[in-house]
Amino acid sequence: MENQPDKTDADKADHPLLAVFPVQNLSGIPAPLQEVRETLINLLQQQGFAVLDDKTLETFMTAHRVRNVGGIDGGTAQALKQETGAEATLITSLELYGEKYPPKISLTCRLVTASDPPLIRWIDNVGMTGDESPGLLGLGLIGQVDALRDKALQTLMASLQESMAGEQEIPGTKNKFRPKLAFRSDTLAQEKRKYGIVVLPFFNLSDRKNAGEIIVLHFVKELQNLPNFQVVEPGVVFKELLRFRVIMDDGISLPNAAAIFSDLNADLILSGKILDYQDALGPWGSPYVDFSTVMFFNNSREMVWASKSYNKGSDGVFFFDVGRVSTANDVASQMARSVAEMIVN
Amino acid sequence: MWLKKIILSVILALLTACAASPLSTYHDTEMDFGSIQTVAVLPFANLTGHTRVEERVRDVFMNMLLATASLYVIPPGEVARGISRVQLVDSAAPSAEEVQKLGVALSADAVISGVVREYGEVRSGTAASNVISIGLQLMEVQTGRVIWSGSTTKGGINMQDRLLGGGGQPMNDITEEAVLDLIHQLFNS
Incomplete structure (x- = not known):
């Protein structure tokens, strides 16, 4: 019995504790970054990931004066692991956010190990507009940016899940x-x-x-x-x-x-x-x-x-x-x- | 007899129109162009009303020149460092001494400077089209003198644009066409 792998440990290895950094805004306009982050955390938790609580992350970022939320350096990554126990950081960049019809959103998300040097374990991006797949009689149109945001984040999280399972497919070039x-x-x-x-x-x-x-x-x-x-x-x-x-x-x-x-x-x-x-x-x-x-x-x-x-x-x-x-x-x-x-x- | 003269005049006029202008290119006949292996392309001057077109044209020119695999083009960041080191005042019109200094600083065999004279849309009545006009100079580093000079104009309003409209070719296409023409002029010299 002792030689059998502990199921809880295996789960932890599959879904390590993640520190979800605040969303970097590259869109050039004000955007609801907190809502994007909260949706992201909810989706991660639904997939079984443990997410570092906000207070611990905030305390760490204040103590180490982490201002660049668009990346992580080796020293900070190592300190993050030692002080909070997080195994990896999820870094999200918002590239485009438009509420007017058709709503638009573009995001890039990556998972970086909490090690020195930090290594990129997964990275993917998504760009969507509400009118890109109108379908029959316009039933596929998305008029609300919230719905589009959820769809985009779900796409990203599905990609993360596939990557963790080793099933990620790389699309070909045109x-x-x-x-x-x-x-x-x-x-x-x-x-x-x-x-x-x-x-x-x-x-x-x-x-x-x-x-x-x-x-x-x-x-x-x-x-x-x-x-x-x-x-x-x-x-x-x-x-x-x-x-x-x-x-x-x-x-x-x-x-x-x-x-x-x-x-x-x-x-x-x-x-x-x-x-x-x-x-x-x-x-x-x-x-x-x-x-x-x-x-x-x-x-x-x-x-x-x-x-x-x-x-x-x-x-x-x-x-x-x-x-x-x-x-x-x-x-x-x-x-x-x-x-x-x-x-x- | 007078009919013969008219026909001959028309043929002569047509043949003259077909010929490339010999005045658009200069090359130093005594220069061995094969000795030039590395060139630095200086930032071009912009005489158009549009901003940053000189960057666009220089970017295309550097890429196309490199793609020929005949010359090594010094990276733009390194050229910028060289300009700063020799304190070049006007990179579009360097003096012979400045070319020599820059060549030493960048380990270049020759320096290319240029000017973008026209870039963008031209209109004539209801017809519109894109046009580009560029002039370049190649200067040898050892003496600082001009060994090649060329210019080209591409695009503009043609009969098809006047009759059918359409706005002419995209700007990127005519830029590539113009740069290719200049590269042909350079290598055919």
Whole structure:
């Protein structure tokens, strides 16, 4: 009997104690972040996760002066585990929130281990609009943002559950989202191994607030989902950029890249520029995303990848909105996935 | 006889119209372009009424130049550091001394500067279309002199736009077309 695994311990291993960080608002407008977080906690508890209570988390965040809720660094993650017993942190970023018809919501959520260095165990995003699946006689239309928010969060939590069960499927890429221009150095092609990769904030030249941080999350997700990459947690990168006082004027310079390579023990650094990140304003129009990427390789200290991508949600759509992508989140995600796959292959 | 003259004049006029303007490109015939391996692309000047178009055009140009795999293009962040180090006043029109200093700071063989003259929509009556006009210069680092210069204009209102409307090609497409034309001019020199 003693050799049999304890069911309670197994359950704990499957559903570790989670610290759910306050939601990071990247939407650029006021949004009901507390409601999003509460819904998220309810869904997690329904799935059997234990969630760290608010008071303990608040006390910890105050004591450690945690201000960046969009990521976690190694020291904070380790302290979180030691002081609260939390095994992982759930970090949520709200990218888009629109209450006017059609309601819109876009979110990115990731599970990061409470260890030093913190490791990304799961990451997914969702972008939805109330009119994206009207169905027969418009029965599929969603008019209230609350209902859309619940649907989006349920989608994310289902993805987390699948990931915990080892059943998460990675969707394929579509040709229309491939970069329009791309350069890939032979240096990269010669090596086939797992790369540690740092994704730096993109230089934001668009009118959308926080677009530089939003696009980073898309790349973190798409690269992390490929077996060839271990992405460094953005919270760790953020802390290093502050520590080295890196000011990226028009992109990263080679001395800054060298410092990041050595300190984070990374093989690759991905950065870029975001030129447009637009969601459709009303029921008409189409989201539009335009960005370019550059990637440095530690071995050669040279640019080994460069690409330029731009797409509309209506690209390749000819009849009855078949294949239309309704949010910039979804467009950017598919574009980033194409870039990530082209880097590998 | 007079009919013959008219026909000949028309043919001559048509042939002249088809020919590429020899005045849009300059290349130094004594320069060995094969010796240029690494180039720094400086931020372009913007003479249009639109903001940040010089960044967009430079971005496309750098990517397309890299994609040729003929030259290594120094990353934009490194170029910005070089500009700051040599205290370049006007990156769109550097002097020969500044080009030499910048080349040493960035370990570049040549420096490219440019100007975006037109970018965006043009209208003529009820017809509208997109247009782009770019001019570039390639300067050798050892002497700081201009060894290649090219310019191009793409898009604009054509007969189809006047008759059928439609607004012309998307801006990204004509930007790529214009940059490709400049790259052809550069490599064909």
